[in-house]
Amino acid sequence: MQHEGTRAWVEHFVWAAGFSGQIGFDFIEDVTGQVYAIECNPRATSGIHLFHPGNGLVRALLEPEVMLGEGIEVTPQSGDDKAMLALPMLGSGIRQIQSSRGSLRAWRTAWRGARDVVYVRQDRRPFFEQFAVVLAAWRLARLQQIMLTEALTHDIEWNGEQR
Numbered sequence: 670m671q672h673e674g675t676r677a678w679v680e681h682f683v684w685a686a687g688f689s690g691q692i693g694f695d696f697i698e699d700v701t702g703q704v705y706a707i708e709c710n711p712r713a714t715s716g717i718h719l720f721h722p723g724n725g726l727v728r729a730l731l732e733p734e735v736m737l738g739e740g741i742e743v744t745p746q747s748g749d750d751k752a753m754l755a756l757p758m759l760g761s762g763i764r765q766i767q768s769s770r771g772s773l774r775a776w777r778t779a780w781r782g783a784r785d786v787v788y789v790r791q792d793r794r795p796f797f798e799q800f801a802v803v804l805a806a807w808r809l810a811r812l813q814q815i816m817l818t819e820a821l822t823h824d825i826e827w828n829g830e831q832r
Contacts, residue, residue, distance in 0.1 A: 672696070674704040682706075718752045718786040719745035755785035756799050 675696050683692065693714035696704045720726040725743040729736045736743065762776045788796040803821070810820035819826075 672698070672704060674698075674702065678704060678706065716745075718754070721746070751779075751783040752786045753779070753783040754787065755796075756787075756803065758783075 675694070678696075679692075679694055682688070682694075688711075690711065691713050693710040693712070693716055694706050695708040697707050698704050717726070720743075724745060725736070725741065729741075729743040758780060762773070762780065765773055765776055785796070787799060803817075806820040806823075807817055809815075809823060810817045813820070813823075815823075
């Protein structure tokens, strides 16, 4: 979602911190329209899925100095179609069928209306490798008695607790 308040805030933060590189923020907006940063990730986040091939993301990652020198900013195009991670989306549909909470029809509409960000016809291997990743996370979840979603982010998430 485009929000001028968040853009201005991030631009100020990056300038004041002298930051360069990838950074991602999560915001919350109050009833007055004021935005507050609630999370910062100094790395690529799932927002990267919003980019399409041809949006310039690959060039920005491989040639950042050139892009900066040319004054080119790379953002997802607002008219791009909806994106999803098909495997978790499928899991969501299965949970909805099992619990009968939520609308299967709404899920089916969302499924049909979005592209899978991992599946690419010319390179199908990443799509199939997901199953090995989920299996390994499932094993970790069982071993450590945690939720599968926690196991999937176990190597990158830290919430202040000691390990």
